[in-house]
Amino acid sequence: MAWYCSGSTNAELIENLFKAELIQNERVKEAMIGVDRAHYAPSRPYSDSPQPIGHGATISAPHMHAHACEYLIDYLKPGSRVLDIGSGSGYLTHVFANLVTDSSGSAVQGQVIGIDHISELTDLARDNMNKSEEGRELQASRKVEFITGDGRLGWKEGAPYDAIHVGAAAENLHPTLVDQLRAPGRLFIPLESEDGRSARDILSDGQFIWVVDKREDGSVHKEKVFQVSH
Numbered sequence: 001m002a003w004y005c006s007g008s009t010n011a012e013l014i015e016n017l018f019k020a021e022l023i024q025n026e027r028v029k030e031a032m033i034g035v036d037r038a039h040y041a042p043s044r045p046y047s048d049s050p051q052p053i054g055h056g057a058t059i060s061a062p063h064m065h066a067h068a069c070e071y072l073i074d075y076l077k078p079g080s081r082v083l084d085i086g087s088g089s090g091y092l093t094h095v096f097a098n099l100v101t102d103s104s105g106s107a108v109q110g111q112v113i114g115i116d117h118i119s120e121l122t123d124l125a126r127d128n129m130n131k132s133e134e135g136r137e138l139q140a141s142r143k144v145e146f147i148t149g150d151g152r153l154g155w156k157e158g159a160p161y162d163a164i165h166v167g168a169a170a171e172n173l174h175p176t177l178v179d180q181l182r183a184p185g186r187l188f189i190p191l192e193s194e195d196g197r198s199a200r201d202i203l204s205d206g207q208f209i210w211v212v213d214k215r216e217d218g219s220v221h222k223e224k225v226f227q228v229s230h
C-alpha cells in the first residue's frame, strides 16, 4: 500500500497518504502539508520511500513519518516539548514544530530539539530548515534547535519531554530516555528485536516499533505496535 502513495507534488503525496489512511488525523495532515519534502530530500522527494541524504544516512519514507506523528499526536499539542533523536535531514523535526508551536502569537510555545550524532547532518538540517521563511523563524526564535550528540543518552538539558521520537533503530530500550519523559508522555522507538532482547541473542528479520507510555502516576507501559521489514 505505502509505495502507491507517491505523488508528483508535496500536497499530492500527503493527500495519497491520507486516502490510504496512513494519515488519519487532520492536524498531522496539515503539519505535513506545511513542510515541503523537497527542502529535505535531495532526490525523489515525493516518492514514498527512503532517500539518501549523504553521510550514510537516509530521510525515512513519508509513511514512516506519518506513523510517527499519528502515534505521538496526543502528545504533540501547542506548548509541548519534543525530542527528535536521529533528526537527520530535519524534516520530521520541522513537522513536529508545526504541531507544537502556535503562530497566533500565544505566550505558550512548544519546542522541538533535534539531535543527531553526525555534525554534518545537524548542519544540513539547519540549512534545510533555512530554505523556508517559517523554518528560519522557528530556528531564530529557538522553537527548533539542532544538537550534535549521542541520542542514546537523550538530551537531559531539555527534559522532561511530552514526546520523544527515535528515528534510528536501537538495540534495546535505554532507561535514560524513559527518565526524560514527562508523566504523561510517550516514546516512539524502533528496536532491533521483537521482545526488547539484544538482536545479537536472537534471529530477527526486521525492526519493531515500540510505544512506551509514562502515565500520570509515573508507571511505564510498553507496547510493540508494528514490524518494519528491512
Ligand SMILES: C[S@@+](CC[C@H](N)C(=O)[O-])C[C@H]1O[C@@H](n2cnc3c(N)ncnc32)[C@H](O)[C@@H]1O
Pocket (backbone or CB within 6 Å): 057, 058, 059, 060, 085, 086, 087, 088, 089, 090, 091, 092, 115, 116, 117, 118, 121, 149, 150, 151, 152, 167, 168
Ligand atoms: C533513518 S535516519 C532518519 C533521519 C530522520 N529522521 C529523517 O527522516 O530525515 C536515522 C538517523 O539517525 C542518526 N543516528 C544514528 N545513531 C544515532 C545516535 N546514536 N545518536 C544520534 N543520532 C543517531 C543517523 O545519523 C541518521 O541521521
